[in-house]
Amino acid sequence: MAVPLIFRSSVMVCGASMCGIVGYIGDKNARTILVEGLKSLEYRGYDSAGFAVFSADGRLELCKTEGKISALEKKAAGLTGHYTCGIAHTRWATHGAATEVNAHPHISSDGRIVLVHNGIIENYVNLRRLLEAEGVVFRSETDTEVLAQLVAKFYEPGRLVEAVTSALKSVQGTYGIAVMATDMPGTIVGARNGSPLVVGIGEGTWCLASDKSALPAEVSKLFYLEDTELVCLDDDGYRTMSLENVEIRKEVLEFQYEIEHADKNGYPHYMLKEIFEQPRTIADCFRGRILPEQGMVKLGGLAAIEDRLRDFSRIVITACGTSWHAALVGEYLIEELAGIPVEVEYASEFRYRNPVIGPETLVLVISQSGETADTLAALREAKMRGATVAGIVNVTGSTIARESGCGIYIHAGPEKSVASTKAFTSQVTALALIALRLARMSKMSGSQGMSFIQELMRLPEKMERVLEQASAIRALADEFKGQSNCLYLGRGFHFPVALEGALKLKEVSYIHAEGYPAAEMKHGPIALIEKGMPVVVVAPRYGVYEKVISNIEEIRARKGRVIAIATEGDESIRRHADVVFHVPDVIEPLSPLLTVVPLQLLAYYITVAKGLDPDMPRNLAKSVTVE
Numbered sequence: 001m002a003v004p005l006i007f008r009s010s011v012m013v014c015g016a017s018m019c020g021i022v023g024y025i026g027d028k029n030a031r032t033i034l035v036e037g038l039k040s041l042e043y044r045g046y047d048s049a050g051f052a053v054f055s056a057d058g059r060l061e062l063c064k065t066e067g068k069i070s071a072l073e074k075k076a077a078g079l080t081g082h083y084t085c086g087i088a089h090t091r092w093a094t095h096g097a098a099t100e101v102n103a104h105p106h107i108s109s110d111g112r113i114v115l116v117h118n119g120i121i122e123n124y125v126n127l128r129r130l131l132e133a134e135g136v137v138f139r140s141e142t143d144t145e146v147l148a149q150l151v152a153k154f155y156e157p158g159r160l161v162e163a164v165t166s167a168l169k170s171v172q173g174t175y176g177i178a179v180m181a182t183d184m185p186g187t188i189v190g191a192r193n194g195s196p197l198v199v200g201i202g203e204g205t206w207c208l209a210s211d212k213s214a215l216p217a218e219v220s221k222l223f224y225l226e227d228t229e230l231v232c233l234d235d236d237g238y239r240t241m242s243l244e245n246v247e248i249r250k251e252v253l254e255f256q257y258e259i260e261h262a263d264k265n266g267y268p269h270y271m272l273k274e275i276f277e278q279p280r281t282i283a284d285c286f287r288g289r290i291l292p293e294q295g296m297v298k299l300g301g302l303a304a305i306e307d308r309l310r311d312f313s314r315i316v317i318t319a320c321g322t323s324w325h326a327a328l329v330g331e332y333l334i335e336e337l338a339g340i341p342v343e344v345e346y347a348s349e350f351r352y353r354n355p356v357i358g359p360e361t362l363v364l365v366i367s368q369s370g371e372t373a374d375t376l377a378a379l380r381e382a383k384m385r386g387a388t389v390a391g392i393v394n395v396t397g398s399t400i401a402r403e404s405g406c407g408i409y410i411h412a413g414p415e416k417s418v419a420s421t422k423a424f425t426s427q428v429t430a431l432a433l434i435a436l437r438l439a440r441m442s443k444m445s446g447s448q449g450m451s452f453i454q455e456l457m458r459l460p461e462k463m464e465r466v467l468e469q470a471s472a473i474r475a476l477a478d479e480f481k482g483q484s485n486c487l488y489l490g491r492g493f494h495f496p497v498a499l500e501g502a503l504k505l506k507e508v509s510y511i512h513a514e515g516y517p518a519a520e521m522k523h524g525p526i527a528l529i530e531k532g533m534p535v536v537v538v539a540p541r542y543g544v545y546e547k548v549i550s551n552i553e554e555i556r557a558r559k560g561r562v563i564a565i566a567t568e569g570d571e572s573i574r575r576h577a578d579v580v581f582h583v584p585d586v587i588e589p590l591s592p593l594l595t596v597v598p599l600q601l602l603a604y605y606i607t608v609a610k611g612l613d614p615d616m617p618r619n620l621a622k623s624v625t626v627e
C-alpha cells in the first residue's frame with residue numbers, strides 16, 4: 001500500500017527522506033567500511049552525512065558533518081581506533097537546512113539510542129509534542145529525532161528489538177532505519193516500511209544498507225526486508241521478525257560483489273563514463289534476447305504473460321523524468337511497429353487521477369533505480385485496478401522489480417551519475433524489443449523483423465561514431481556556458497529526444513532549457529527567440545525533414561543560433577544551421593538512440609566548462625524515494 005508522504009506543518013522541519021543508510025558488524029574497521037558504503041549511496045543524497053561506531057571496548061564515537069562524504073571522510077580521519085560495529089547515513093533534506101546538527105545519526109536525549117533513518121515520519125509533530133511534554137529535550141529540527149527519542153522511551157536494557165517495535169507502532173510514515181543502543185555494542189536493529197533495506201551476510205560479517213551497492217566485499221549472501229519487517233544483527237548472526245515480534249524466515253540469495261563499475265575508469269566524471277559506455281550497455285540489453293534468423297525476440301522476463309500478450313487492447317507506460325522520456329519513445333515505437341494504442345503517464349500524476357485501466361491494459365513501469373516513490377505508487381495503483389504490470393528496471397532486486405511480477409531488466413550496470421544517460425538508451429532498447437515482440441504477433445513479417453534486428457545489432461558501432469565527435473561538441477561548450485536560456489526542438493521520434501536534451505542541460509548546467517515539438521514553437525516559444533539564443537534542433541533526414549528545415553528557418557529569421565543534429569551525409573543542412581553534428585543513418589524508430597548522444601555530451605561539456613560537478617548537481621538526488 002502506498003503511504004502518502006505529505007508534510008503539512010508550519011514547523012520548520014529538516015526531513016531526511018531520500019537518504020542512504022549503512023550498518024556494519026565485523027572484523028574490518030567499521031569506520032572505513034561505513035564511509036565506503038556511504039560513497040556508493042551518495043547518489044541518494046549528499047547534503048550532509050555522519051556515522052556512529054563502537055570500538056572493540058564498547059566506546060561510542062559519533063562523527064557528523066555538513067556536505068558530501070568527502071567532508072565526512074576528512075573529519076573521520078581523526079578517529080584512529082579500531083571499530084567493529086556502526087551505522088552511517090548520507091542525507092538529502094526535504095525541508096530546512098542541511099546542518100551538522102540535523103545530520104544523522106541522531107542520539108536520544110538520554111544518550112542510550114543512536115539511529116539513522118531514510119523516509120519521513122508524518123506524525124512527528126504530534127509525537128514530538130507528546131515527548132516534549134514528558135520532558136524530552138530535542139536537539140535537531142528533524143522528524144527522525146522523534147524516532148530516536150521514542151525508541152529510548154520504550155528501551156529496557158538488552159531489549160532493543162522490543163523498543164524498536166513499540167516505537168514503530170506509534171509512527172505513521174516511511175522508514176528504513178538502523179538503530180543501536182549504547183549499552184548493547186555489537187547489535188544493530190534494522191526495520192523497513194516504504195524505504196528499501198537489504199541485509200548482507202558474509203564470513204564474520206553482518207550488514208545492512210539502503211541498496212546492495214553499499215555492501216562490502218565480504219558479503220556473499222543477501223536478503224531484502226519487506227515493509228513492516230525488522231532484522232536484528234549481532235555477532236551470533238541475524239534474526240528477522242514482524243512488528244509483532246513474530247519470527248519470519250527470509251529467502252537468502254547469493255551475492256556477487258561487483259568492483260568493476262565502482263570507479264570512473266579513467267574518466268573525470270561518472271556522467272562521461274556512462275555516456276561512453278552506451279555502445280556496450282545497449283548491446284547488453286539486447287544480447288541473448290534477439291533471434292536474428294527468426295526476426296524475433298525472446299523475453300524471458302515476460303514469459304509469465306506470454307500467452308496473454310495478444311489480449312491487451314492497450315498499453316499504458318508510466319515513469320518519471322528521463323524514464324518518462326524513454327516511455328514517450330516507447331509510445332512511438334509500439335504504436336508504429338505493433339499498432340497497439342499506448343498512453344504515457346507521469347507516475348506522479350497517475351494515482352491522483354482516475355486512470356482508466358483494467359484487465360485489458362498492460363501497464364509498463366519504467367525505472368532505472370526501481371525505487372522511485374511515485375513510480376512505485378503508480379505500479380501499486382495499476383495492480384489494484386486489475387491491470388497486468390511489467391517492469392523495465394535497471395537495478396536488480398529493487399522494489400519495483402520485485403513488485404512488478406514480470407518484466408525485463410535493462411542490464412545497463414550501475415548508473416552513478418545523478419543525470420541519467422545510459423539508462424535512457426537501454427530503456428529505449430528494451431522498449432524496442434517489446435515493440436518488436438508485439439509487432440511480430442500482428443502486422444510485422446519475419447523478414448521485416450529480421451531487418452529490424454540487423455539494424456539493432458549495428459547500433460553499438462554507430463553509437464561509437466557519434467561518440468567520436470565528443471571533442472567537437474566540447475569545443476562548443478565554452479560558447480554556451482554564458483547562456484541562460486536554450487530551446488530544444490524535435491519532431492516525431494525526436495520530440496522526446498528534445499525533451500531529454502533539455503532536461504539534461506538544465507539539471508547539470510543550471511541553464512534554463514525547454515524541449516518542444518518543433519512545429520509547436522510558433523504557438524508560443526518562438527517569442528523567446530532573440531539574437532544569439534541557442535536552439536538545438538534534432539533534424540535527422542526522415543519524413544518530416546523538410547518541415548523541420550522550415551522550423552530552422554523560422555529561428556534563423558529571428559537571429560537564433562541553430563545547432564542541428566543531422567544524418568551523416570546531410571551537408572546541405574549547413575546552409576541552414578550554424579553548427580551541425582552528424583549521426584549515422586538508421587531506421588527512424590531506432591534513431592533516438594543515436595540523436596540523444598550529442599545532447600548528453602553537450603550538457604556534460606557545458607557543465608564542466610562552467611566549473612560545475614555534473615555528477616552531483618545541486619538539489620538533486622539520484623533516487624527520488626519521496627513523493
Ligand code: F6R
Pocket residue numbers: 320321322323324366367368369370371372375418419420421503504507622623624
Ligand atoms: C534525470 C533523472 C531523473 C530520473 C527520474 C526517475 O537525469 O535521472 O529524471 O530519470 O528521477 O528515476 P528512475 O528511473 O530511477 O525511476
